[in-house]
Amino acid sequence: MSALSMQDTLPAIVAAGLVCHFVFNRYEPDSPLSHVGLLVIVPSILTTLLLPSASTFMRAFGCAYLLYYSTIVLSVVVYRLSPWHPLARYPGPVPCRISKFWMAWVSRDGKQHCYYARLHQTYGDVVRIGPNELSMRDVNAVSPLLGANGLPKGPHWDGRMAEQSTIRTLISVRDAAEHSRRRKPWNRAFSSAALKGYEEILGKRVQQFVAMLEQRTEPVDLAELISHFTFDFMSDMAFGGGSEMLRDGDKDNTWHLLESGLPIALVLSHVPWLGKYYVKLPGIGEDLKKFRMFCQQRATLRRSQGSQSKDLFHYLIDEAGLERHSSPPTFAEVASDGVLAIVAGSDTTATTLSCLFWFLLSNPQTYRRLQAEVDRFFPPGEDLLSTVHHPHMSYLDAVMQVHHNETLRLFPPVLSGSQRGTPRDGDGMLVGPYFLPKGTSAFIHFYSIHRDPRNFSPFPEAFWPERWLPADQRASFASSDSKGLDKLPFVHNTNAFVPFSFGPSNCVGKKLAYLEMRTVVCVMMHRLNFSFAEGYEQESWERDLKDYFVSTKGRLQVVLSPRN
Numbered sequence: 082m083s084a085l086s087m088q089d090t091l092p093a094i095v096a097a098g099l100v101c102h103f104v105f106n107r108y109e110p111d112s113p114l115s116h117v118g119l120l121v122i123v124p125s126i127l128t129t130l131l132l133p134s135a136s137t138f139m140r141a142f143g144c145a146y147l148l149y150y151s152t153i154v155l156s157v158v159v160y161r162l163s164p165w166h167p168l169a170r171y172p173g174p175v176p177c178r179i180s181k182f183w184m185a186w187v188s189r190d191g192k193q194h195c196y197y198a199r200l201h202q203t204y205g206d207v208v209r210i211g212p213n214e215l216s217m218r219d220v221n222a223v224s225p226l227l228g229a230n231g232l233p234k235g236p237h238w239d240g241r242m243a244e245q246s247t248i249r250t251l252i253s254v255r256d257a258a259e260h261s262r263r264r265k266p267w268n269r270a271f272s273s274a275a276l277k278g279y280e281e282i283l284g285k286r287v288q289q290f291v292a293m294l295e296q297r298t299e300p301v302d303l304a305e306l307i308s309h310f311t312f313d314f315m316s317d318m319a320f321g322g323g324s325e326m327l328r329d330g331d332k333d334n335t336w337h338l339l340e341s342g343l344p345i346a347l348v349l350s351h352v353p354w355l356g357k358y359y360v361k362l363p364g365i366g367e368d369l370k371k372f373r374m375f376c377q378q379r380a381t382l383r384r385s386q387g388s389q390s391k392d393l394f395h396y397l398i399d400e401a402g403l404e405r406h407s408s409p410p411t412f413a414e415v416a417s418d419g420v421l422a423i424v425a426g427s428d429t430t431a432t433t434l435s436c437l438f439w440f441l442l443s444n445p446q447t448y449r450r451l452q453a454e455v456d457r458f459f460p461p462g463e464d465l466l467s468t469v470h471h472p473h474m475s476y477l478d479a480v481m482q483v484h485h486n487e488t489l490r491l492f493p494p495v496l497s498g499s500q501r502g503t504p505r506d507g508d509g510m511l512v513g514p515y516f517l518p519k520g521t522s523a524f525i526h527f528y529s530i531h532r533d534p535r536n537f538s539p540f541p542e543a544f545w546p547e548r549w550l551p552a553d554q555r556a557s558f559a560s561s562d563s564k565g566l567d568k569l570p571f572v573h574n575t576n577a578f579v580p581f582s583f584g585p586s587n588c589v590g591k592k593l594a595y596l597e598m599r600t601v602v603c604v605m606m607h608r609l610n611f612s613f614a615e616g617y618e619q620e621s622w623e624r625d626l627k628d629y630f631v632s633t634k635g636r637l638q639v640v641l642s643p644r645n
C-alpha cells in the first residue's frame with residue numbers, strides 16, 4: 082500500500098476535527114478518558130498518517146494538531162453563531178454565544194449580576210448568556226421554569242460540587258425524583274411545629290450576640306459579627322453546636338476559607354466539565370475537605386449523643402423514624418446536608434441582615450420609624466425573644482417583614498438566581514412563551530426581575546419599604562423625598578419577588594430565615610443604637626457586594642451604643 086500524500090491527509094484531519102465536534106455536541110462526553118481519546122489520541126494517530134509526507138516528526142505533529150484543533154474551534158464557533166443553532170433566535174453578545182469561558186472570565190470580579198442586568202437592558206427579557214444557556218427577566222417564565230411542572234436543577238451544580246461525585250447535598254441533586262426523596266425530611270424540619278422548637282436554640286444565640294455587641298465600645302465590622310452569629314446558630318441547628326465564633330472569633334479562619342472558595346466555584350459552575358480536572362489538582366479543596374471532615378465528626382458525635390432538643394439534625398436523620406418504611410436518608414446524606422444547612426443558612430441570612438442595617442443607617446428616617454415600632458411593641462419588661470406576640474402584632478410583623486422584603490428585593494443574597502436545565506435526551510420544553518430546546522440551561526435573574534419597573538414602581542432602584550404596606554398605610558408613611566407619590570402609577574407584582582426562588586426546589590429554610598432575622602433585629606434595635614463609624618465610606622457597601630452564586634460582602638463599620 083502506498084503512503085498517503087499531504088493532499089490526501091489534510092482533508093482527513095479536517096474531517097476528523099468535524100467528527101470530533103459532532104461527538105462533543107451530540108453526546109457531551111465529560112469523562113477525562115473520552116477527552117484524552119478525542120483530543121490527544123485521535124490527533125496523535127493523524128500525526129502518524131502525516132509522517133511519511135512530512136519532512137520531520139515535529140512538522141507532522143504541529144501540522145496534525147494545529148489543523149485538527151483549528152477545525153474544531155472554527156466549526157464550534159461557526160455553528161454556535163449560525164442560524165441553525167437551537168438557541169439562534171435568542172439575542173446575546175457574540176462572546177457569550179461562542180463559549181461559557183467568557184462568563185467564567187466576566188464573573189471573576191464578582192459583578193456578574195451587574196453584567197447580566199446590563200445585558201437585559203440591551204437585549205430584552207431573554208438573553209443568550211452561553212452557547213446553551215439563557216437568562217430570563219420575564220415574570221411569566223417564573224412559574225413555568227421553577228414551579229411544580231418546571232425543570233430540574235441545571236448542570237452548573239456539576240461544576241460547583243465537582244468533588245461530591247457520590248453523595249450530593251440536597252441543593253445540587255439534579256434528578257427530580259431523587260431530589261423530592263431527599264427533600265422530605267427537610268420539609269418536615271421546617272413545619273410550623275418544628276420551627277416553634279427552634280426558638281429556644283435561637284434565643285440563646287441572640288442573647289449571646291446582643292450581649293457581646295453591648296460590650297463593644299470601639300467601631301466594629303457589623304457584617305462580620307453578624308456572620309459569626311448566623312454561623313454559630315446554624316451549627317447549633319445542624320449538629321447541636323461545635324462553633325463558637327461569637328465567643329472566640331473566627332480563630333480557625335473557617336468563614337474566610339468558605340468565602341475564599343466561592344470565586345473558583347463560580348468559574349467551575351460556568352464550565353462544569355473543568356471541575357473534574359480541578360478537583361484532581363494536588364492540594365486543591367483541602368480547606369473545604371477539612372471543614373467537611375469537621376462536620377462529619379460533629380454529625381457522628383451528634384448522632385451518638387441522641388436528641389438533646391429537636392434541632393434540624395433531629396429531622397434530617399429522621400430520629401422519629403417516620404421514613405422507616407420508605408427510604409430513610411443515609412448518614413452520609415445527612416452529614417452532607419448538615420454542611421449545606423450551615424453554608425446555605427448562615428451566609429444568606431448574614432448578607433440580608435447586613436444589607437438591612439446598611440439600608441437603615443443610610444435612611445435615618447426609616448431607621449427611626451422601625452426603632453419606634455419595636456419600642457412600642459416591646460415596652461420595658463416585655464420578653465424581647467418572645468415570638469408569641471407576633472401573630473397579634475400585625476403592624477410590627479408587617480413592618481419587620483417589609484424591611485426584610487425590601488432588602489431582599491434589592492439585594493437578594495442569591496443575586497443571579499438558581500439554574501435549571503432541560504434534559505439532554507428529551508424534546509425540549511415550553512417555558513411560558515419561550516421554547517427551550519433539549520440540553521438548554523436557564524435561570525431567572527433575580528436581581529433584574531426585582532428591579533424591573535414593570536414589577537415594582539415607583540422608585541424600583543430605591544429602598545422604599547412602604548411599597549409593601551397596604552395603600553392607606555403607604556400614604557401615611559410616604560417620606561419627604563417621595564412627594565407626589567399618589568400621582569405616580571403604583572406597581573407591585575409579588576409574583577416577581579423570588580429571593581427564595583420558587584417551586585418544589587425553592588429555599589426550604591425560608592421560614593427559619595424570617596424567624597431568625599425578625600427576632601434578632603427586634604432585639605438589636607431595642608437594646609442598641611447604631612451609626613456609621615466616622616470615615617466609613619457608605620458607597621463601598623454596594624461596590625463590595627459580590628455575586629459568587631451566594632454573595633460576599635465588604636466591611637460595615639459601625640459604632641454601637643447600648644440604649645437604656
Ligand code: HEM
Pocket residue numbers: 227251252253264267421422423425426427429430433493494495499500580581582583585586587588589590591593594
Ligand atoms: C435570607 C435568607 C435566605 C435566602 C434568600 C435563601 C435563598 C435560597 C435560594 C435562592 C435557594 C435556591 C433554590 C433553588 O434552587 O431554586 C436556596 C436553597 C436552599 N436553602 Fe436557602 N436561603 C436563605 C436562608 C436559608 C436558611 C436559613 C436555610 C436553613 C437551613 C436555607 C436552606 C436552604 C436549602 C437546604 C436549600 C436547598 C433547597 C433545595 O434544593 O431543595 N436557606 N436558598
